[in-house]
Amino acid sequence: MTVVGTGTGAPLPEDVLAGAELVVGGRRHLDAVRLADGVERVVLGALAPALDTVAEYVAKDRRVVVLASGDPGFFGIVRVLAERFGAERLDVRAGVSSVAAAFARLGLTWDDAVVVSAHGRQPHTAVNVCRAHPKVAVLTGPGAGPAELGAALARTAPGRVLVVASALGDPARERVERVSPGEAARRDWGTAVSVVLCLDETRAPGGVRTVAGAAAAPAEWALDEGEFTHRDSMITKFEVRALALARLGPRLGDLVWDIGAGSGSVAVECARFGAAVTAVEKTADGVERIRANAAAHGVDVHVVHGAAPTVLSDLDDPDAVFIGGGGRELPAIVTACARRARRAVVVAMAALDRVPAAREALKGAGFDCDGVLLQSSRLAPLPGDVTRLAATNPVFLLWGVRPDSRIEGVAQ
Numbered sequence: 001m002t003v004v005g006t007g008t009g010a011p012l013p014e015d016v017l018a019g020a021e022l023v024v025g026g027r028r029h030l031d032a033v034r035l036a037d038g039v040e041r042v043v044l045g046a047l048a049p050a051l052d053t054v055a056e057y058v059a060k061d062r063r064v065v066v067l068a069s070g071d072p073g074f075f076g077i078v079r080v081l082a083e084r085f086g087a088e089r090l091d092v093r094a095g096v097s098s099v100a101a102a103f104a105r106l107g108l109t110w111d112d113a114v115v116v117s118a119h120g121r122q123p124h125t126a127v128n129v130c131r132a133h134p135k136v137a138v139l140t141g142p143g144a145g146p147a148e149l150g151a152a153l154a155r156t157a158p159g160r161v162l163v164v165a166s167a168l169g170d171p172a173r174e175r176v177e178r179v180s181p182g183e184a185a186r187r188d189w190g191t192a193v194s195v196v197l198c199l200d201e202t203r204a205p206g207g208v209r210t211v212a213g214a215a216a217a218p219a220e221w222a223l224d225e226g227e228f229t230h231r232d233s234m235i236t237k238f239e240v241r242a243l244a245l246a247r248l249g250p251r252l253g254d255l256v257w258d259i260g261a262g263s264g265s266v267a268v269e270c271a272r273f274g275a276a277v278t279a280v281e282k283t284a285d286g287v288e289r290i291r292a293n294a295a296a297h298g299v300d301v302h303v304v305h306g307a308a309p310t311v312l313s314d315l316d317d318p319d320a321v322f323i324g325g326g327g328r329e330l331p332a333i334v335t336a337c338a339r340r341a342r343r344a345v346v347v348a349m350a351a352l353d354r355v356p357a358a359r360e361a362l363k364g365a366g367f368d369c370d371g372v373l374l375q376s377s378r379l380a381p382l383p384g385d386v387t388r389l390a391a392t393n394p395v396f397l398l399w400g401v402r403p404d405s406r407i408e409g410v411a412q
Contacts (some may be wrong), residue, residue, distance in 0.1 A: 001063075001081065002091045003068060003091070003092045004066070004093045005092075006095050007169050008070045021057060021064070023067065024050055025066060025068065026044050026069070029069075030043060030067065051080070055084070069194075070097040070099075071094045071096065074099070075115075075139055098168050099113070099115055101169065102176070105168075105176045106163065106176070110137070112212070114129055114136050116136060116253070118144035119141030124317070127149060127276075129276075131302065132275060132276045133200075134201075137197050138198060140195070147187060147188070149181070149184065150179070150182065150183070150184025150185035151184075151185035153198070155316075156276075157181070158180070160200055161201060162178070162180070162184045162199075163176060163179075164176070164193060164196050165195050165197070166189070167192040184196075200300070214252050215274075218273065221245055221273070222238040222239070222242035223269065229263060230263035230265070231263070231285070234262055235262060235265050237392055239374055240348055241266060244266060244346050245269055247344060249320065249343070250270035250273040251274055251275060253274075254274075255276045256276070256320050256322065257315065258270070258279040258322050259280050259322065260281070260282075260323060260324045261303075261324065262286055262325065263289050264289065264293045265293070268293050268301060276300075277300075277302065278303075279301050282305070282307040284305065287303050318341050321341045323346070331358060334361040338361055338400060339365055345400045346397065346400075347399070350396075366402065367401060368403055369398065369400045371397060374395050376391075376392050377389035
């Protein structure tokens with residue numbers, strides 16, 4: 001079985017259709033080739049019937065050619081063909097991927113880009129990656145195209161530049177357009193979109209790369225409090241942050257809320273792991289501190305000035321939530337967050353009498369719930385070159401994990 005990538009500028013090899021008895025592809029691929037009399041054509045729509053037809057030909061050792069766009073091994077049909085028929089039966093002739101072609105049109109390298117597919121998937125993962133990373137390519141699909149991507153980013157990252165590449169490789173119809181998220185949201189882009197690039201030109205990655213794609217996870221986390229600007233030691237201590245990060249599990253493609261963010265230390269640490277982050281803070285000086293700390297660590301944190309739970313209704317649903325403040329509103333905040341979090345909610349409390357209500361809110365939302373009292377003593381110097389133990393204030397950390405998220409989180 002020969003699988004040929006075409007449609008982004010690479011010519012179809014002259015010999016590829018010779019002797020083919022079945023040719024499978026999208027309608028535009030099939031319309032672009034001349035087939036000999038007697039060759040059966042199957043237009044790819046529903047995948048299962050096409051694969052069944054292919055299986056009939058393969059079983060009889062009859063020659064099959066599959067036409068695909070660009071590089072069929074890159075988010076393409078090679079995966080399903082290899083799973084069904086075995087990789088050893090495939091002769092793959094890769095073309096230029098739409099991602100490579102789009103970056104080439106702009107004269108940009110893409111070894112430092114993250115590629116995310118929204119084709120046949122919910123768009124929130126692609127949106128979160130675009131918010132977190134400065135150079136992203138999005139493979140689009142119905143219901144997850146430039147308009148939907150632009151509408152989501154216009155609310156949370158309006159400064160991004162979207163490059164919409166349509167009909168790549170077609171000299172008559174190819175278009176590459178730079179637009180704002182708001183403009184993308186207002187337009188009907190049709191069905192010819194090949195790929196959308198999302199660029200944050202204020203913090204484009206630079207330097208020589210050794211490993212392609214997203215940056216590796218940070219070498220250090222649970223950073224010292226001195227790494228952040230904060231007010232009167234009002235900051236989540238690094239011991240608490242370490243366990244909170246372990247239970248939140250922030251990663252590329254996630255959205256994390258940091259409620260009552262204060263200095264934004266948890267928000268910044270989650271962003272350093274590649275997650276998109278929204279920090280909610282009710283004080284104006286706290287909002288400025290969060291923005292300053294995010295800028296100092298080179299990450300993007302969307303800061304919302306307001307009080308939870310009121311402002312939460314305007315936010316996109318999160319994968320995980322950290323709640324570090326709330327006062328008397330804490331039970332209502334936990335309840336609101338637990339209703340919407342896809343995976344986990346972590347709550348830090350100094351007041352022990354607030355633990356039962358927070359725990360019941362998590363359990364009532366169907367979460368598996370656990371917690372621990374963190375009480376640490378740090379090394380502190382004394383005169384005479386000796387050391388004592390200095391106790392930090394105890395904090396109760398409570399967490400809830402949605403049971404089915406352990407299965408769903410295996411693959412994004």
